[in-house]
Amino acid sequence: MRVFLQLMWYFKQEKWRYLGGIVMLAFVSLGLLVPPKVVGLIVDHIKEGTITEEILWRYAAVLIGIAIGIYVLRYIWRILIFGSAVKLAMLLRNRLYEHFTKKSQEFYHKRRVGDLMAHSTNDLQAIQQTAGDGVLTLVDSLMMGGFTLIAMATTISWKLTLVSLLPLPIMAWATNKYGTMLHKRFHSAQEAFSTLNDKVQESISGTRVIKAFGQERDDIDSFSKLSQDAVKKNMAVARVDSLFDPTISLIIGFSFFLAVGYGSILVTHNELTIGELVSFTSYLGLLIWPMLAFGWLFNIVERGRASYDRVESLLAVKEEIEDSGSIENCPKGDISYQLEQFSYTTGTPVLSDIHFTLKRGQTLGVVGKTGSGKTTLCKLLLREFQLRLDDIIIDDHDICDYKLHALRNSIGYVPQDHFLFSATIAENIAFSKVESPFIKIKEAAELASIHKDITQFKYGYETVVGERGVTLSGGQKQRISIARALIKNPEILILDDSLSAVDAKTEESILQQLKRKRQNQTTIITAHRLSSIAHCDLIIVLENGTIVQRGTHLSLLNEDGWYKETYEKQALETLISQGGVIK
């Protein structure tokens, strides 16, 4: 029940809705007590022969009034209580989302997107259930159960109440017991299902091997065994699951039996009228739901608490990047790296001893093997990770002195993994400048040599891309994400290995255009293919996070080392891929 305390802030915030809802629930519970009573009274009148049309009309009016009243109240409390629960989930969801947008890449390195999604969906759902069904079952089991018991004991007979309630604790005990059994068996059925799932996953991915060894038949047999096992486990669940209804009706049957039997004795002793006995049996029926609700309540609350704790602890994760700089102006493109060492929070240094200076308008090329630290070098400039004082100086100020948004406004970044959003191409290009006129979007696309491709799509710039849109080639995605960066006309442009899927001719044309357009702006290019960076004013070669060679294309070709070797190798590779003939 602690979760109700944890959620108290919200209950207080929505106190009128919750109070209103609870009061209505109370009235509904009271209202439900009336029809059985009316039935009893009418039965007695009929029995005594005292019934008149007038009495009948009066009771009819009462019943109709109660029925409509309950209908209306039920409709309203649902909106009040369930509506508030839905709103709570929305609130928390927005809060989580805002939190996510503020988290640095460090945060995302440590967590899987799948887990974060689970928190924002399953956990919020459990919390919503606690704030809705949880409150309902608590109130209902206490009020409806309580009211009904009071009505039975005070208005009819406390002796009869005691006697007929005797079997009910067995029901509570049995359903609780079944619940635990069911939980266990359900768990093992789930496991069998996931084993089956793994098996299928394996068979499908290994289909070549299975076919190569002619093992299809045997694999089907093995699948069939696992599937049979899943059936067995599910049967075990079914055997317990099927116990609930018969048990409940059996116990209720006994309870009715006692009520009718002992009730009749009381009737013959004139301690009870026959009508009261009829009312009593109806009240007994009303008690079933509160008893079940009470068992259910514990389930809901337990899940809700675990989920709420998880969401809370996620929200409690502190910001790693301090946005404490004060400079609101966007920096110009003079960049100086004076980095002694950089490592992610845990682990060995990723970069060390990186020193270089770029003047505004210059172009830097960064090359080196996979894992040599090229991407990290770029990302430091974006301040995706926390830096030390004087590591990087931009436009005469320490990088940390700038407001984050000011710094990032100056930078156009094209990442390695060309991520596009599920939106139109135009929207993707204008991602940072939503209000851009079409002419600007087209201009950026032309600069990135993607305009022609786009016009060939059926819907042109309105073509939807991303996960749920058309499939683009890697090269097309890369060029769209280049256009996305270029539309900002950024002071500093970073191309992080983002020409890899583009053919040589297109690469050449993009580089030419960039050179022409960005004479007074700084550009950083990392690449595997040396042709992408041959034109750079400064080229650095990284190995294991440190600079092993630096110079221009020409100077590096004249010195033995990684650059020269790689250049010759790549020239040969190009030759081979063209069939050995220089075209």
Place this chain on the structure above:
Amino acid sequence: MSTEQEPTLDELQQMKQWSVFKRLMSYTKPHKKRLAFAFFLLLVATAAELTGPILVKTFIDDFVTPRNFDQRALVVLASGYIGLIVISAVVNYIQFVLFQSVALDIIQTLRIQVFSKVHSLGLKFFDRTPVGSLVSRITNDTEAVKDLYVSVLSTFVQNIVFLFGIFGFMFYLNVKLALFCLGILPFIVLIMWLYRKYSSRSFYDMREKLSQLNAKLNESLQGMSIVQVFNQQKRLRKEFAKINQEHNDAQIRNIKYNGLLLRPAVDLVYMFALLMILSFFGIKSFNSPVEIGVIYAFINYLDRFFEPVNMMMMRLSIFQQAIVSAGRVFTVMDEEEFAPIKKGDETPSISRGKIEFKDVSFSYDGEQEVLKDITFTAEPGQTVALVGHTGSGKSSIINLLMRFYEVNKGKILIDDVPLSNFENKELRTKMGLVLQDPFLFVGDIMQNVRLYDETITDEDVKNAARFVQAAPFIERLPEGYQTELGERGATFSSGQRQLISFARTMAFSPKILILDEATANIDTETEEEIQEALHKMRSGRTTIAIAHRLSTIQDAELILVLHKGEIVERGTHQELLRQRGLYHKMFLLQHGKDSMNDVG
């Protein structure tokens, strides 16, 4: 009855859904007897359950009211009542379990069918179908169909029988009032109709918004670094809040519809029905005496009438989902991209291992040719190596030789017999394929080597392992051949995994060896062992080898250099180097200029 649930569905789809439903129902045929028995039990249990109130009625009218307490009659009545509730509980339990067992058996059949079907399909099908979606068809979708059988169909059958039972007993008690009670039905049907029309639409709407919301969230999380780098946090927060609000509104709408149409509405009908019964007896009592027990029984039946109705209404939405899933399962079952099948009546076997390609051309999609007029012969015991850059067609040659795909033009002969005349089993056991990625299954090393073939003894496995030099490292493991391989063999180095897959190939003692870049991903530690093992494996066997590292195939009798699907150079290592063509350049690339001095 499923069809109107989704407003976006048109007539055509409705018909399709109906045929899916009929097809699902056809799976119940083999279980007719068990179903009939379950149905019989259902009738017994329902009758027993509904006879209870009649006994109470008799008790009230014949004993309590006239104050007549005949001991023996009372004992009979009481034990009858207890007997009935016990019988109904027990029989009900049995029929619940029976219905479920039939449902689960049907799912078992369905699963094996779809799984077998998938195995009978050709690699062409796998090329165009993502693994994830196929897995989902076999597991998740059949699971959804399970819900249809277990919690929808059986519930519907049980509740409908129960409702019929109630009316039956009402008619037994009082025909006139029972007829009046039939008047409730149109209201119930109306509510169900309204519910399906409005509430299910708003439910669908809510689900749609939820999936949008989750898609947005998922995408944002994946692209968060872009969002941050481009300073778009505020805008995206706004966009997210907007969808969130829409989702919220859809949920509220759903709550409202449920509040108007679900339980509260059904309860409202109940109240009016109660009023009707009371008035009926009240008015009747003006003229004639009324038996109190009958009133009791009627009210009792009325109380029981509405629970099944509520239950069926709650299960309606599962139905739709299951039909959609079943449709997807059937699509896979109707797939016709079968694996190539054997032609001719004779069952030739591979004895020598001669391989011949004659003018073979091939295309995966029927448009772009990936192999053009490939001709070569591998004499028994020879090694033919295929080299060329990525996409030159090396793997396609192997795919054709393994008969994963059908040749478009030309002929492939083994021991001078067309490839298509061999049984698949013969081909697959006599030709040992070693893949670039040594795929290992969950299980121990023993199982991974012999796969499912029980004729391969433990000793055979050990011999195979010794032969490929895998024995030393396996025997050093604490559990030896019983060592469990983790997910895809992740616990072993790539070299060790490759050695295990070599052992697997050798355990089947193939006549022909096919190596698909078997040395491409090997760590240097085991490279020597691998090379030695390969050398041993090749001796005495016809071998077709794809090699990235030219050093591994220098002793091949024939090297074919492929470019864009054509053989552009052929010869031995030395001949090809002397040609100073493509092969020569590849060799330079891998070995640097210095090594050329030796061959010059």
